[in-house]
Amino acid sequence: MKQVLTPEDINLLEKRLEDATKAPWNVIEKEGVDTVWVSPNLDGNPIALFDYHSGEQNRNDAHFIVAAREYMGVMLAEIKELRGRVLELIQSNNLEFQKRMDLQTELNELKKVLNKTYEDK
Numbered sequence: 001m002k003q004v005l006t007p008e009d010i011n012l013l014e015k016r017l018e019d020a021t022k023a024p025w026n027v028i029e030k031e032g033v034d035t036v037w038v039s040p041n042l043d044g045n046p047i048a049l050f051d052y053h054s055g056e057q058n059r060n061d062a063h064f065i066v067a068a069r070e071y072m073g074v075m076l077a078e079i080k081e082l083r084g085r086v087l088e089l090i091q092s093n094n095l096e097f098q099k100r101m102d103l104q105t106e107l108n109e110l111k112k113v114l115n116k117t118y119e120d121k
Contacts, residue, residue, distance in 0.1 A: 010076055017072050021047050025069045027062045029055075036062040 002009070021040050028037040028046070034055035037046035048065060050058035 005079065010079060013072065014076055017076070020069065023069055025066045027059065027066055029059050029062070034058055038062050038065055 005013075023040070025038050025040055025047070026042055028039050028042065032055075034051065034053075036050040036055070036058040038048035038050075039046045048062070050062050052058075053061070
């Protein structure tokens with residue numbers, strides 16, 4: 001299993017989300033029946049059928065898939081936003097670090113001038 005999503009992974013997930021049946025998805029379940037459907041409408045026309053496990057497991061899986069469909073776009077947008085913010089913070093930190101290094105160099109040069117002036121007296 002991947003531990004990090006690459007930009008290519010995110011683009012692929014966005015493409016898959018865009019190509020999938022439009023939301024909202026619904027879980028169609030009946031009490032006492034193990035088979036569960038995921039459908040974009042309540043009239044049927046399922047896009048997924050869960051029938052190979054217990055009714056409880058089928059319902060849990062169907063509800064997970066419906067929630068994943070609902071939140072996938074939100075999560076991808078947040079990942080991109082947070083990565084952008086991290087990059088901004090790193091760049092800002094690098095600029096600040098460079099300024100400090102420049103100031104330290106300037107301070108060292110001033111110390112040399114002062115020491116030379118002091119020695120010359």
